[in-house]
Amino acid sequence: MTAEQEEPHVDTLHGRGGNRLLWPDLPHGLRAEIESRLGSSVVAAASRAGGFSPGLASVLRLADGRQVFAKAVSSAPNPVSPGIHRREAAIAAQLPASAPVPKLLWSHDDGDWVVLVFEALTGDSPTLPWVPAERDRVLAALTDLGAAMTPAPPGLDVRPIDVLDEEFSGWRGLLDRPDPRLAEVDPWAAERLADLATWETHWLTAARGETLLHGDIRADNVLLTGDGVYFVDWPAAMVGAAWVDLVLALPSMTMQGAGEPEELLRTHPLARSADKDAITAVIVALAGYFVSKSLQPPPPGIPTVRAFQRAQGLACLRWLRVRGL
Template sequence: MGEIESWTGTRRISWAAVPAPVRDAVEERLGARVTAAERLAGGFSEGVAARLRLADGRDVFVKATADPAVRDFHRREGVIASAFAVGVPSPPLLFALDLDPWVVLVFAFVEAELATEPDRPRVLDAATAMAAALTPAPARPATAPRLGGFADLSRPQVARCSPWAAAHLDDLVELERSQDWAGDTLLHGDLYLFNALVSAQRVWIVDWAHAWVGPAYCDVLTVMAGSGGVPPETLLAGNALTRDLPPPVVDGFLAAHAGFLVRLAVRASDPSLSAAAASLGRASLKWLARRPYSAT
C-alpha cells in the first residue's frame, strides 16, 4: 500500500452530481456523449475525479470542483499541465473549462494504478528524469514552496506528532530557516506515492496544483523521505541529484518538509488529511533523527 492511499478519496462526488450544463459543455468539447462514469480513489479535495467512457469508445479522466477552496488549485494545475512538452511523465491535458463556479480539467486517461511502496524506486527514477525535463522551468507559477512550519508551532503542538521534534524544536526552526530555495526546475511540490500512477510500462506523475520553481533535488528528496523499504540514505547516495548534496542542505530540506507537514497535521480540519500529514511528517523526522549531521 502507498503511504496513505487508504485515507484518500473520502470527499469525492459523482459525475452525475455535476450540474447538467457543465456536463453538457464537457461533452460538447469532447465531441461525444458520456455513457459511463467511474469514480476513482485518491485525493483529499472535494470534487469529481472520474473516468468517463465516451460513446465513441474513448476514455478520459475528469476532475472538477465548485468548492471555493479548491477551484484555484484546479486553475493552477491547468496552467502547469498546459505547459508540459512531450516526454514529461504526466497525462496530457486535453482541455480546461472555467464555468463559474465550476472548474473542470479533462486529461487523457491512462491505464495505471496508484503507486505503492514496492513502486518507490520507479517513482524515484521518474522524478529524477522529470527534473531534467523540467529544467529550465517551462512555466513559472508564483506558488511558494510548501516548506517550513515549525516556527509557527508551539512545543506542545509539535509533540502531538513527534516528541523528538518537540525536544529539538529550536534546532528544527533554525534548520528550516537556513535554506535557500533558489533554482530553475519546475517541481511538483507534492510528490508522494498517492500522486503517482504506475503501469507495467511507465510511471505517471499527477496532481500538479502545488508546482513551484526551485532546486532540482526537492522532489526526489520528497520521494526518498517516505521510504518504508530501501533506507533513505541508500537512495540518497545512489541518486545523481542528491549524492553530492552537502549534508546541511539535506537536513534543511527534511526539517522544512517535516515542518510543513506537522503544521498541516495540527491545523487541518479534515481528519484524513491531518492523519496523512502527520504520518508523512514523522517519516521525514525519522530520517532526519538518524542523520549524522542532524539536530542532537
Template sequence: MPPVTASGVRATWESLPAAVRAGVEDVLSSPIVAAVNQSGGFSPGLAARVRCADGGRAFVKAVGTPLNPESPGIHRREAVVAAALPAGVPVPRLRGCYDDGDWVALVFDEVDGRMPHDPWRPDELRLVAAAVTELSRSLTPCPVPSPRPALDALREQMLCYRTLAADPPADLDPWERRHLDRLADLAASALDVVDGDTLVHFDLRADNVLLDGSRVWFVDWPWAFRGAAWIDSVMLVKNAVFHGRDPEPYLDGHPLLAGVDPWYVTAFLAGMAGFFREYGRRPAPPGLPTLRAFQLAQHATTLAWVRRRTGWA
C-alpha cells in the same frame, strides 16, 4: 503500515451539476455514456474515467466551490501548468477545461495505468525513482512560463517551526521540543538552497503516480514551482519513508544530489516536518476530513528521518 492514507470523500460523475457534465461533453465533442469514479487523493471533487458515445475515453477531474472554496483555484493552477508542459513529458495531455466561475473541470487523456502498490514495493520504488530523476532532467530548464519561484512556494512551509517555537504545543514530540529552536533555524536555512530552474512537481506520492507496464506517469500538478532539481526525488523518498522504506539507499549516490551538501537535504526535510506538524493541528478544510490526520502521520515519519540525519541526541 501508515495509520492513514491519502483519501477523502469524492464527488461522483452523477452528482455533478448538469451544466458541468455538459461542459465536459463539449470539451470531448461527444456525450459521455459511462463513468467509473475513482478514489484516492484528498480533493472532494470528481475523479473519473469516462467513455464517450463515439468510443473515445478520457480522465476527468472536477470540483466546485460548494465542495471546497479553495479547490477550484487549485484546479485552475494545474490547468496552467499542464497546458504548458512539453510533448514527451510523461504527464497525461490536457485536452480542455470547463470553468463557470464556481465549478472547474479538467479533461485529460486517459492513461491505462494503476497506482503503485501500497506500501511501496522495492522494485516499483526503484522504477519510479529513476523516472523522477529523468523527469526532473527533462523539465530543466523550467518549461512553464512564470511559475512561482521556490522561495515564494516554500517560504511558509520552511518557517513553520518558527511558528511552533513561538507558541509550542503541549503535545510536541519530546525530541522535537528539546531541539525546537535548532529545528526552526535548520528549516529556515533551506530557503537558501531550494532555488533552481527545474519545474518541481512537489507532491510526489504513490497516489500521484501511475504505472503503465514499465512506463511511469506523473499526475496532479497544481503545486508546481521553479526550484532545485533534487527536490522531487527527495519528496518521493519521503513518501517511501512514510510507507516504511529505508530512504538512504535511494539518496546515496543520487545523480541529482551530486555536489549537494547532505545538510541541505536535512534542512529541507526539517522544513517539511515542521509544515506537517503545524498544519496537522489546524481544523480540517471543508470536504477534506482526513487531511490533517494524514499530515500528522507524515510528520511522525519525516521527523524520525530528520532525527536520524541530524544525529542530535
C-alpha cells in the same frame, strides 16, 4: 503505544480523502456541458480514489468508445479547491509535449465549477505498500524527470520555490506560539524546537535552483503504464534545486512502505552532488510543515489530510534523527 508506533489507518496509508464526487453528483447542466465539449455522452465513469481533492476524479467512458480522465470541483466543499484546479489547468497547458504527463485536452471554468479533461492513459498507481520493482521504476523516473526539466523549459509561468517560504515556517511558528500537543506528537521535536527553527531558516537558500519541480510527488500522483512512468497533478509546480522533488517525495514513500529514506536518498543520482546540510535544512522545513499542519483543524471537505500530514511529519523526524540532527 507512542505516536511513532501507531500504524496509519488504511486511508492514511493510501492517501485517500474518501471525499470524491462521482459523475452523477455533478449538476445536470455541468454534465451536459462536459458531454457537449466531448462530443459524446458519458456511458460509464470509474472514480480514482487516491488523493484529497473533494471533487470528481474519474475516467469517463464515452458512447463513441473513447475514454478521457476528468477532474471537476466547485467552491462548495472547499473554497480553495477551484483555484488549485485553475492553477493546474494553466500549468498543464504550458508543459512541454515531451514531459511525462498526460496531455490536457481542454478545461472549462464557469466561475465556480472548474473542469479539466485529460487524455486517459492505461495504467495504475503504484501498489501500496510499495513493492521494490515499482518503487525503483518511480525513483529512476524521477532522475529522468529532473534531467528533462533542467533548466526549466523557457516561457513557463511557474513560481520559484520561494512561494513555499511562508508554509515552510512551521517550527518558527510553533516557537512563537507554543502548542503543548507537540510533545504528544513527538517529544524529541518538542525538546529540539529551537534548533529545528534555526535549521528551518536555511531551507530556502538550500532549495533554490533552475529545475522545474512537480512539488507534490507521492503514489497517488504517479501513473505506471506499460511504456513508462507518468506524473500527474501539477498545481504545485515550481522552480528549485533538482533534488528537492526526491526529498519531498520520500516521507510519503517511507510511510507507505518503500524503505528507509536515507538509504533511498544515498543511492539516488539526484542527491549525489547535493550538499548534506542543504538537504537536512529542507527535511527540517518539510517536517515543520507537516507537523504544524497536523495540529490544525482539517480544511473544509478534506477530513483525512491531517492524519496523512502527521504520518509524513513523523517519517521526516525519524529521518532527521538518522541523519544525526
